[in-house]
Amino acid sequence: MKLTNFRSQEGMIYTISEDGVRHLARRLGEKYDVYGPVNTHDDAVFSKFQFKKIEPSDKIELHYPLTNLPPTKYFFRARETVLEFKGSKETGSDDKKTKSVIFGLSLFDLKAMNKLDKVFGEPIQDELFKKNRDNAYLISISEDYDPKPELGYDLHFRKSGENSYLVWVGSKNGQKIVDANSSLFTKTKNVKKKYKPSKKHSHSDRAKIIARAKNDPIWDKLAETCFGCGICSYVCPMCYCFETQDVVKVEGITKCEGCRERHWDSCMNADFAAISSHDFRDKLRDRIYNWYHHKFVRMPEEYGFSGCVGCKRCITYCPAKINFRETLDFLEAKYGVKK
Ligand code: SF4
């Protein structure tokens, strides 16, 4: 999927009030399935905030710390049917047609969406991902000190003052949304930059360090605390490993006559690398190393970016309180990168 910069009409930027943002979400909900962050008030270990389909009674959250699952999971779903078959004949697959709007993505999750577009788009387009993606509009939201995202959004709202937002249009679909709801938007110009651009670190330095650290005892140390539960992958907007299974009809259990399903997997899981007669990564320390190697060595080599957008979900939800940042800091100090 190719992403290009889109200039809104005459390079126009808009403003919208906070009430206007909520009103827009309600209006879009009359036409599309709108998914957004809500406070579920769960007394749970995990975050109270989560993305869900917005019902008229729901109050969409415009300022939220972190949702437990990222909205990228609407595009790469926990379980999906790749194809259905009867006997030796293919009969169809999942066919979702309803247009949806993902409303209120954070900058982290928007960045992850842009990266996943590339991962699922190259070198071969993943059709399931594309079908979900083509059916969705992305509306991102950020605080006033955040930089404006470069691309990948249909509309982007950035907080500006007590009860208002600046609005950037990122696509023709975004412009259509503005035009169809023009009473909510006011044209504006000359937006001053408030933020400082963030410092970029070098992927190649980090990649070299992780490659060098393959035999470091830190992986054994981490394996002593890690449960190998895979939660760090399931909550990560950038993890996309899956497993496929052929399922045949079992009365009362399976829905399809016969189908091929794919579901999330994690490279941390015990049997992740098991093949018919051998498990080539049966040690947890090797699977932990692979997690870092894939995100920080192989992905930069393959795509030119790392497999992390810095959302901190893996740190927040790890039951063993493992913080990958601490591991990277330790390795950077040990293997020679100056701060
Ligand atoms: S969430 Fe924590 S304990 Fe579970 S596999 Fe990941 S690092 Fe290990």
Ligand code: SF4
């Ligand atoms: S911080 Fe953790 S969960 Fe977030 S993108 Fe990076 S690896 Fe994934």
